[in-house]
Amino acid sequence: xxxxxxxxxxxxxxxxxxxxxxxxxxxxxxEVLTPLMFFMVIASLFPLGVGADSALLLRMAxxxxxxxxxxxxxxxxxxxxxxxxxxxSLEQMVLSPTPLALxxxxxxxxxxxxxxxxxxxxxxxxGVQFGLDSRALGIxxxxxxxxxxxxxxxxxxxxxxxxxxxxxxxxLSLLILPLYIPVxxxxxxxxEADAAGLxxxxxxxxxxxxxxxxxxxxxxxxxxxxxxxxx
Amino acid sequence: MNKRAISWFKFASPxxxxxxxGRMWPWFAGLxxxxxxVGLWISFFVAPIDAQQGQGYRIIFVHVPASxxxxxxxxxxxxxxxxxxxxxxxxxGMMASALAPTGALFAFLSLLTGALWGKPMWGTxxxxxxxxxSTLILLFLYMGFMxxxxxxxxxxxxxxxxxxxxxVGAVNVPIIYFSVQWWNTLHQGASVSLKGSSMATxxxxxxxxxxxxxxxxxxxxxxxxxxxxILERERxxxxxxxxVA
Numbered sequence: 001x002x003x004x005x006x007x008x009x010x011x012x013x014x015x016x017x018x019x020x021x022x023x024x025x026x027x028x029x030x031e032v033l034t035p036l037m038f039f040m041v042i043a044s045l046f047p048l049g050v051g052a053d054s055a056l057l058l059r060m061a062x063x064x065x066x067x068x069x070x071x072x073x074x075x076x077x078x079x080x081x082x083x084x085x086x087x088x089s090l091e092q093m094v095l096s097p098t099p100l101a102l103x104x105x106x107x108x109x110x111x112x113x114x115x116x117x118x119x120x121x122x123x124x125x126x127g128v129q130f131g132l133d134s135r136a137l138g139i140x141x142x143x144x145x146x147x148x149x150x151x152x153x154x155x156x157x158x159x160x161x162x163x164x165x166x167x168x169x170x171x172l173s174l175l176i177l178p179l180y181i182p183v184x185x186x187x188x189x190x191x192e193a194d195a196a197g198l199x200x201x202x203x204x205x206x207x208x209x210x211x212x213x214x215x216x217x218x219x220x221x222x223x224x225x226x227x228x229x230x231x
Numbered sequence: 232m233n234k235r236a237i238s239w240f241k242f243a244s245p246x247x248x249x250x251x252x253g254r255m256w257p258w259f260a261g262l263x264x265x266x267x268x269v270g271l272w273i274s275f276f277v278a279p280i281d282a283q284q285g286q287g288y289r290i291i292f293v294h295v296p297a298s299x300x301x302x303x304x305x306x307x308x309x310x311x312x313x314x315x316x317x318x319x320x321x322x323x324g325m326m327a328s329a330l331a332p333t334g335a336l337f338a339f340l341s342l343l344t345g346a347l348w349g350k351p352m353w354g355t356x357x358x359x360x361x362x363x364x365s366t367l368i369l370l371f372l373y374m375g376f377m378x379x380x381x382x383x384x385x386x387x388x389x390x391x392x393x394x395x396x397x398x399v400g401a402v403n404v405p406i407i408y409f410s411v412q413w414w415n416t417l418h419q420g421a422s423v424s425l426k427g428s429s430m431a432t433x434x435x436x437x438x439x440x441x442x443x444x445x446x447x448x449x450x451x452x453x454x455x456x457x458x459x460x461i462l463e464r465e466r467x468x469x470x471x472x473x474x475v476a
Contacts, residue, residue: 157399161392165382174378175396178371179403182410189414210406221399224316228391 013098014106021110024083031076036118039072043126054131061130062140062191066184068126069119069144070151074173076115077155080107081163081226094230101219104226108156108219109149116148132191139191139200146207147187153214154179160225183210243320245461246470252454259451266444273437287351292437294344296445297337298362301369302404304334304449308376309401312394322457324390325464327397328380329456333449335373341366361412368407372400386464 008016025031046064047057084090093103123144124137132140158176162168190203242248274292281288308327315323345363346356357363376393383389465471 157395161379161396162382165379167382171375171378171382174371175375178368178375178407179399181368182403182406185410185414206410213406217402221395225392225395228388228395231388231391 008098010098010102013096014102017093017103017106018110021107022113025110025114031079032114032118035072035075035115036122038075039068039119039122040126042068042071044129047130058131061127061132062136062143062188063184064130065123065126065140066144066147066188069123069148070177070180070184072119073115073148073151073155074176076111077152077159077176078162078169078172080111080156080159082159082168085163085229090226091230094226100223100226104156104160104222105215105219108152108222111156112149112152116144116152119148120144136191136195139194142204143187143190143200143207146204146211147183150183150207150211150214151180153211153218154183156222157218157225160222160229163226163229183207186210243322245322245325245465246468248322249458249461249474252458256451256454256458259447259454263444263447263451266440266447270437270440270444273433273440278433278437287348290344290348291434292441294341294348295438296442297344298341298366299442300445300449301334301338301341301366304330304337305369305372305397305404306401308334309397312397315390316394316398321387321390321464324387324394325457325460326453327393328377328390329453329460330449331373331376331380332456333452335370335377337445337449338366338370338373342370361408361414364414365408365411368411369404372404376400 043065046060050056050060081090084093094100096103120141123140127137127140155172155176158172158179161175162172165171186203186206190200190207193203194200242251270292274289278289278292280286308330311323311327311330314320315327342363345366349358350356376396379396380389380393383392462471462475
């Protein structure tokens with residue numbers, strides 16, 4: 001009955017980190033709900049700003065919803081490492097035998113599940129307000145589903161670089177938003193391309209390519225940035 | 232062979248490089264001044280009037296070199312950053328941060344001259360065309376780099392963090408460029424390519440000389456700025472006290 005004490009496998013550790021992040025996030029419901037409400041408020045401001053012309057709103061809808069989703073995802077990025085940095089658990093993660101890049105990947109996935117996925121689920125509601133039909137809504141949701149994980153992954157680099165820096169919030173958006181541009185172009189472009197009869201396959205393929213690229217590279221960059229921030 | 236390696240790394244020390252840069256920058260600055268005078272003379276007085284664009288095309292002699300340098304300096308900056316991250320040399324980070332303002336200046340100059348050129352040619356100051364937009368994004372990347380540098384107090388940490396950012400940015404630059412190009416394009420095609428050029432010889436010559444002048448200016452400014460950065464970072468050392476005394 002002697003269970004040998006073995007170090008946990010990498011997958012177990014990743015899973016544990018993911019569960020921890022999710023339960024921490026769900027216990028502080030504000031962290032999930034605030035960006036979501038921010039998303040809805042921002043998207044609702046556009047019709048008030050440009051007028052209620054339904055043809056204009058219909059044309060703007062994909063871009064407006066995508067930009068709002070980006071800003072909302074950005075809002076919660078800063079907390080990705082800040083609380084762990086404050087209570088010292090981030091240092092433990094850096095010291096742990098599991099590669100830091102894998103732990104970072106878990107945290108990025110958790111960030112997507114807590115901030116990206118709710119946006120995907122709420123987006124159709126806002127899309128209806130802008131007059132999108134059901135086909136466009138479906139494409140919008142799918143493009144957000146493919147694109148928001150990339151936002152979390154690229155965003156984690158910025159969150160790690162600005163850890164413990166003064167004015168981190170504004171700085172983070174200055175660093176990361178330019179890097180989000182390709183996702184915005186192909187995400188919002190998918191809906192428009194389909195409306196123009198060009199098909200959305202190419203845009204979705206490129207979104208998926210961006211996702212795969214960032215899935216592979218950004219955990220390493222984030223891990224390097226975290227090591228620099230904790231020096 | 233071993234000896235050569237040592238002499239190369241001799242200038243990786245800020246102290247030695249400070250003196251080397253001090254001897255080098257006046258030459259580059261002088262070359263920049265001479266080349267710019269020759270280039271401007273050719274571009275204003277020798278190059279013929281363009282058949283379609285009249286005198287207005289002459290802004291190309293500043294616009295094209297500025298755009299090229301803006302892109303190229305970012306790559307050099309990322310190269311220094313990668314070198315600094317890999318070999319942990321202090322000077323690399325200083326070089327990267329010395330080049331950033333010059334690169335940002337060229338990106339801004341490229342946008343400004345582009346706007347001034349676009350007004351008579353296209354009838355508008357700004358179009359959301361692929362190259363304009365990607366140069367604007369490049370300017371944002373430079374600003375992000377400088378903002379990150381400015382907001383971290385510890386210079387070593389700032390250098391490394393900016394290094395990661397520059398490398399990530401350099402990986403993204405082609406992706407951004409092609410996505411923006413896909414998104415929209417209306418800019419005229421490139422007039423200089425490896426196969427040959429669609430320009431008259433004096434125009435091409437003037438432009439190449441201006442490109443060289445901008446190169447020399449960028450190198451001179453980089454060296455001057457890295458000297459100030461070295462002095463600022465090493466102000467507690469003995470040799471700086473002697474150097475500025």
